[in-house]
Amino acid sequence: MVNKVQIAFLFLLITGFPLASSLIAAEKGSSVSAASAASAGKTGVPQSSSGKATVAGDLKETLFKRGVRQMKAGDYAAASRDFLKAVNVDFIFSDLARYYHGRCSLALARKESRSNSAAGRKHLEQAEQSMMRLVEYYPASPLLYKALVDMGRIRLELGNTEGAIHAFRKALEEASNRPEIDYIYTTDGPAAVFQLLLDALESQRKWGEAADTYFQRLTRLWLRENGHVLRQRLVELGKKYKLPYVERKYYREMAAIYSRTGNHARVVEVLGNALGSGEKLPDNLNRIMALSLSAIGRKNEALQQWRLMKMKAGRNSSLTLECDYNIAGLLKALGQKDEALKIWTAIASEHPKSYLADNSLLAAAQCNDGEADLRLLERVVWEYTSGDVASRSMQLALEILEKQGGTAGTIPFLKKTISLARDTALYPFTAFRLAEAYTQTGKKSKAHSVLETLVKESPDDYYSIFTRLGPERINAMGFEGTKREVRNFDHGLRLSFAGLPKAGAGPVKVADHILALRLKEHDMALLLLHDRIRKVPGDLQSRFNLCLAYYLTGRYNATIRNAESFWNSAAMKKSFPKLEYLAFPFCHAAAVLKETDAGQKVDPLFVQAIMREESRFKHSDVSWSGAIGLMQIMPKTGAWIATKRGDSDFRDEKLFDPSTNIRYGSWYIDYLSGNVGRDLFDIAAAYNGGPGSVAKWKKKFGNLSREAFVEAIPFDETRRYVKKVIRSYAIYRRLYVPVSSGK
Template structure:
């Protein structure tokens, strides 16, 4: 009996051990499988992060190794799409096509995949396959936001395949649709197709139409080069350039700043003719001299219009410009007389109000304030509908101030605010009323005016109003209005209401969601732009995601513009018209923060002052070029860039390097620090010198009274420079509020 009991115990123990072993093994297997599944998801997430960081090679290595383990259909489709995109971004076209073609046709983004397959074949010069896929895309998706783009690319492929007739048919469709964004480019390409077909005359006329539509861009210059080549090679084929066409060719050169070449072309239009065409050509010859600062030559050319083309539409412009030439030559008496004669004889001219304004402003700068008031008043009465009326009214108040006629100045400014409540000069007028009350020792009334400016967040002047109240309070002259807590005042009108910013990343569109989840930000931009144009209800989420996508694609200028659109949306504001701080950071972003911090630390300047200057100079546009030729983010003139680059020992400097963020920011930051040292670290003076030039700023400091900085700024004779100072200083205040952790003068200072 004992033996049986022992045997049963042994058997039961064995079975229990086996069960434990099986359970343990199963548990380990389960954990292993669970770990493997989790690991795949984690690695997919890591790969997508690498795609977002544009580390495509590392991303594709991970994704290719993971692909066999991705069993979920949705995840597999996304992985294939991401692989195709990542290889495309590396210009590995075969691999891109390989993975794109593995995606099933029912995938939500199959339309974009077809387009990218076509692009990939095109990039490989496999135009036959590219044609097949573009045709397929266009047939399947006639309302796609990239339809016109695909049409244009299809035509280019036909051109490469030497099927010029087929290309011309597509170009014709694009040309007729002026709103597709490809109309003029298609017209230019049509010219090349006609050339290939030996239809020289048709090619010539087509290029001329390109120029006629816009003479001021690179496409116009390219069209002009094609015309010149045609004329040189096929002059025997009756390609004759009419005077009208030669005028348009001259305008291309004029708009490009190639003034000597422009004068050569325009001079051939004039020749011995005395018609309106010759008058117009003569005017732009004169303008070319004016833009070069060759005022005597400009005056001579303007006078030719008066002598030989008295009935020309450009007569009054020539007379007006002649007076401006004498102003630039600082022959102010002569300029004044010419402008007065102009207004008396041509009061009907579209330039008469400008002439009066020039007369009055010149008198103001000569400190002949009584006479200036009379002319400003004449302008407001005689040309009441002029765009210059509100500015003239402001100037009247300012002239009264300079005369010490403070009550007249107050009355003038207050009338101005009532008459032009939406003018950009309202805050300015209110502020100077407050300053006048200070001068009259009516400090309570001054404080009331400043309080109003603060409550209304009147741009740059709200900060100045706070500083005036602080100055008065510090001197114990007045108390601060208990309803205005200026100690916590913020320039931005921000709200802490988180509901306004809730779910900003949420998108109703499944396609847009999939694009962003796949880190396909280039395609997401296309999709979101289309959604924004369609006027969908969740517009703020659309714009927000569009901005984020643009930032990922380094389209910072466009992101800034979309940020302004988002900021203006009513459903992003509370009843007090306040917006979330996050919205402000989209219109005052800190792009290129690492580069700015690096060089501002090296040279000893506040990085927030640098980004403020960048905002007002270029709007964060890497490729910005001004009419004067200033380049890039910090708007550096090529000559200045070359000089600073030599000092900084930047090797092999070329002007094109100013379009590289690192080089542009380094040069711009050094230059700002140089100005800070020159102008005693005064941010307002540096802002003015950066715009108007350090030479002019030194001259103004010699001629104008600096005892009151506000008054000094208003007395600067160049309107653009006055506005620039205020814009930069306003942005600087805002940046200091939005990024307080970055507001500190660097400890290291390498003086220029």
């Protein structure tokens, strides 16, 4: 819920930036374009050749404000009359007045239908007419999507299912034209509208059209949707549409979904049936077929599939390279290592700038049993100085060099690498390892110089943080009782308002009025801000305001996504340093502080770091594996925690509740601190990879330094996760503890 303080913030956040180009399209086809709005004078209200137009505009605004007051007071009949009068070409809020007229009619319909169904139906028809006119007269309005959704719902109530289907389809079209709608609308978003459309089609027994609609939507979303939801939908689909028929007609989509959910046997079955019925598979499905055959152990068939694809692809195409790369991998698996080595080496030599060149060199280096080929590993690192492939190759190369010549033997290799990788993602890791090598060989001044440069050039990189704080300090921060220090968690954001101009004379700003009138039309304001940024990409104020608006309306996932994107701009960093608070927001503060005060020993900022990296604070998130909510808790783990806590009424759905999820996640972190030790690195690793895995790794790598232990984690996902969590935690500490505790 947005409280009064946040509403006040929302009023402030939009003030002081020109938004004339976002004026709403006018009634009956006349639109207020960006150009006409800009030329409207200092008031920003469209001008007429007569002064009467301005007076009329003021009158309409007065009527509109009175309508808002009446609507809030529950006098929907009076409000409806005022909104209808306010609809005028010279009034900036014409589309909103039209929308509110429809909403008031809808409220009256709900009220009247209890005692008089005829009167209720009449109001429903009036509401439908208002929404229809808004859609017809204001095609560029930010309210278009919402009006279409409401129109569809009203038509369902009126029994006009065909009309509802049309409205829902148009709403989904509008959502595809405005990607931000997915983030802005939290209850009536495209997923909910799609379900309404599907239900409406099924109620009309339009099974084929329903299946078509389902797959059109799913084809767009399957990459973003999680495996848990897809598997559930496939079960429902089989019950509704008879799965064999669907698999035949939609084998492309079904194969892609089965592949994404790891059901490779079903991929082979579905595509095999398609081939048997005479279908010709496109390249992407041939690729999926080959990968699935390999995954279920049918390597000879997979090899044949890749070779057929290569024959069809021709020479010198990216598909040919991919075929060669995979053919080499299968040949190695089948024992033909020399042939595999020849193919991988050829890819790297003949196509050095291709996306598979570094992977091919690394594969070639590891082709033979025993120690990897140092010469090829050096080529990967020095020729391809960014990405995970170069990082993995460097690790292997350092191990070999250390065996051959001790720590001193790694220094020339690291020095050359650091000179080549200065502006790449590999630089911080290389600098850290070089400083470590200098220290171990007694060259402490050189180590200090390297680390000083690293911290200066990449202050918030994981390795810089590790250098500045060290594992002991990081762990001490996690358990030193900082709960009282971070209670004033919004202080940094409040400071950011100091630089915003006050509301006053100047161009009329649509979003200002929406918030100043406290209409709570946050969705409309966000859409207008997106429009503004698209039209004026250099408007830094609007960028900051957009992030702040997302934050203050509880859309934390979109807050972080936009803030991280804008933070890459040097101009944004200079003009709006507080934007970093929005890239690392302190969310669900009351629940986090309560749970970390309730016997849990861990720092609430560490809980924030976990939540940020797990779900980006999206409480409805479900992972591919089925983990739920803010802290991504598996249902089985949730049930186990509930048993340990003595919660007898646990259900999986409770994990979607932010307070419950934070309670269980905080408890689990506390449990892990007792299981794997009071070490944030180990706790983060156990949270992602499981305490059993951490116990095994500690037995195997327990004698390594903390940094080396993290690098030795065999799970790529867990290794990256630990670094991301520790980095986020350190940034949270830097942002929130100093401003609240004075330390």
